[in-house]
Amino acid sequence: MKKQGRGIAGCMYSLTVMNAPNPCSAYVQMREDGSVNVQTGACDIGQGSNTVLAMMVAESLTVPFEKVSVYSADTSATPYDFGTLSSRVTYTGGRAVLAACEQVKGVLLEAAAKQLKTRPDRLSFKAGMIVDKYDAQKQLPVAAAAAISQFVHRKLPMGMGEFYPFNVPVDAQGHGEPADSYYYHATAVDVEVDTDTGVVEVKKLYTAVDCGKALNPMIVEGQLEGGAMQAVGWALREDMYPYGTGAEAESPDFNPNFRPINISDYAIATTLDTPEIHGAIVETHEGEGPFGAKAAGEICANSAAPAIVNAIHDAVGIWISDLPATPEKVLKLLRDQQS
Amino acid sequence: MKLTIRFKLNGKAVSAAITPEMTLLTVLKDVMLVNSVKRACVSGECGACTVIVDGKAMNACLILAMTIEDKNVETLENLGAPDRLHPLQKAFVEMGASQCGFCTPGFIMAAKAFLDENPDPTEEQIRVALSGNLCRCTGYVKPVKAVQQAIQEMKDIESGLTPVQAIQGAARIMQGHSAEELNIQIH
Numbered sequence: 001m002k003k004q005g006r007g008i009a010g011c012m013y014s015l016t017v018m019n020a021p022n023p024c025s026a027y028v029q030m031r032e033d034g035s036v037n038v039q040t041g042a043c044d045i046g047q048g049s050n051t052v053l054a055m056m057v058a059e060s061l062t063v064p065f066e067k068v069s070v071y072s073a074d075t076s077a078t079p080y081d082f083g084t085l086s087s088r089v090t091y092t093g094g095r096a097v098l099a100a101c102e103q104v105k106g107v108l109l110e111a112a113a114k115q116l117k118t119r120p121d122r123l124s125f126k127a128g129m130i131v132d133k134y135d136a137q138k139q140l141p142v143a144a145a146a147a148i149s150q151f152v153h154r155k156l157p158m159g160m161g162e163f164y165p166f167n168v169p170v171d172a173q174g175h176g177e178p179a180d181s182y183y184y185h186a187t188a189v190d191v192e193v194d195t196d197t198g199v200v201e202v203k204k205l206y207t208a209v210d211c212g213k214a215l216n217p218m219i220v221e222g223q224l225e226g227g228a229m230q231a232v233g234w235a236l237r238e239d240m241y242p243y244g245t246g247a248e249a250e251s252p253d254f255n256p257n258f259r260p261i262n263i264s265d266y267a268i269a270t271t272l273d274t275p276e277i278h279g280a281i282v283e284t285h286e287g288e289g290p291f292g293a294k295a296a297g298e299i300c301a302n303s304a305a306p307a308i309v310n311a312i313h314d315a316v317g318i319w320i321s322d323l324p325a326t327p328e329k330v331l332k333l334l335r336d337q338q339s
Numbered sequence: 340m341k342l343t344i345r346f347k348l349n350g351k352a353v354s355a356a357i358t359p360e361m362t363l364l365t366v367l368k369d370v371m372l373v374n375s376v377k378r379a380c381v382s383g384e385c386g387a388c389t390v391i392v393d394g395k396a397m398n399a400c401l402i403l404a405m406t407i408e409d410k411n412v413e414t415l416e417n418l419g420a421p422d423r424l425h426p427l428q429k430a431f432v433e434m435g436a437s438q439c440g441f442c443t444p445g446f447i448m449a450a451k452a453f454l455d456e457n458p459d460p461t462e463e464q465i466r467v468a469l470s471g472n473l474c475r476c477t478g479y480v481k482p483v484k485a486v487q488q489a490i491q492e493m494k495d496i497e498s499g500l501t502p503v504q505a506i507q508g509a510a511r512i513m514q515g516h517s518a519e520e521l522n523i524q525i526h
Binding site: 045046047048218219221222223225226227228229230262263264268269270271272274277 | 380382384385434435436438439440441465466467469470471472473474475476477478479480481482483
């Protein structure tokens with residue numbers, strides 16, 4: 001017999017590494033043709049940080065996105081970054097490139113002020129132009145300001161930015177502020193449990209993340225959907241355990257082999273396991289974040305597994321305390337429940 | 340022992356010096372230096388090395404190179420170039436159907452072989468056709484939607500050009516490309 005159940009779960013996650021200094025740094029230089037080179041150690045492992053960092057630089061310097069090139073994560077050439085972990089790259093890297101952009105803007109404003117015979121504090125950036133706020137006749141393209149600065153005033157429009165996320169390491173009494181900020185995620189699922197075979201199927205999955213400002217909503221959607229798929233795999237099929245027996249396993253030096261060792265046994269979810277997924281982006285404004293952004297990383301995979309466990313309980317009244325909820329475990333718990 | 344095999348790679352007749360234990364994946368990646376074919380599990384489980392052999396999508400890591408003598412091997416390089424993407428490539432880009440991109444060539448080749456045989460599939464059929472390709476970043480919602488979008492665009496191309504496409508095509512012809520080269524039919 002197939003029984004339906006529904007479950008929800010929510011979670012929070014630290015934005016930036018907890019209890020440790022974890023800085024990011026960046027070099028930004030505008031060339032004489034108005035194109036911008038960005039160097040940073042922030043590593044894009046597919047989450048899209050190169051894209052959003054280029055978007056932030058383009059927005060800050062009011063140049064087209066296509067004019068910005070990001071060179072990232074070459075330890076022999078790019079300035080230091082702590083690493084791609086703990087959902088920190090957009091937030092920390094964003095603050096670092098924006099700090100560098102502010103220095104570039106300062107140089108450009110000096111050059112433009114001399115050229116336009118006005119003061120830097122009267123000037124502002126507007127859609128690729130540097131404009132006098134009180135005299136709209138006085139304006140200069142950003143690229144021209146870069147060329148004038150470089151060739152006439154002998155000052156390169158470049159900047160060096162760094163950002164240390166705030167944290168106060170937690171002491172022995174538990175006092176402190178572990179991370180700079182936090183972000184939130186929730187999942188709701190409809191599952192169907194087959195009480196004859198123990199097979200659990202996720203039918204519908206609703207996933208929502210509070211990511212601050214969604215700088216690139218398409219990438220955030222991808223993170224939501226991909227995270228949900230990882231979690232469906234963890235909740236129902238993927239299992240990894242140390243492999244070793246007897247006295248060897250008791251030894252303090254025991255270095256276990258892990259099983260399974262291939263993807264056919266560690267069965268990650270495929271197109272056929274994909275439920276109907278509905279993603280929601282809950283935008284908030286993080287005052288400290290670059291353009292109000294927080295993150296949309298690991299958290300997207302965090303609350304679906306507990307939601308599925310809750311839904312299984314709702315459907316058949318058993319509690320899975322050890323993931324994954326394989327058919328064998330579900331059947332055994334159902335039998336225990338009957339006897 | 341060295342052998343020489345001859346086969347067609349993306350329409351061009353090529354030959355390669357191989358040893359008997361080499362797989363098609365090794366030949367494509369290390370001998371022919373084809374970039375789009377990815378080496379991941381090397382045991383036929385993930386689909387990252389999917390290529391089209393005589394019209395069928397296959398895992399290159401499972402095919403002994405000797406068996407492809409005289410066969411026609413097609414990789415992602417044959418589909419399009421950055422200035423004239425295949426509808427599948429265009430749809431994957433527009434939908435954001437990849438994040439790290441490692442699985443994407445396999446997805447696109449699997450989808451192409453499938454659409455060549457079945458140009459008007461249901462969503463369920465698309466899912467089955469792509470079930471041999473694993474993705475860990477962005478999941479499967481967007482790849483499946485991208486294939487559906489590509490199908491729609493291929494239908495539009497067959498039924499004639501939209502005004503925007505006609506203008507884009509004309510602009511490219513003015514840049515020195517011929518209509519045949521761009522695969523555009525002018526009505």
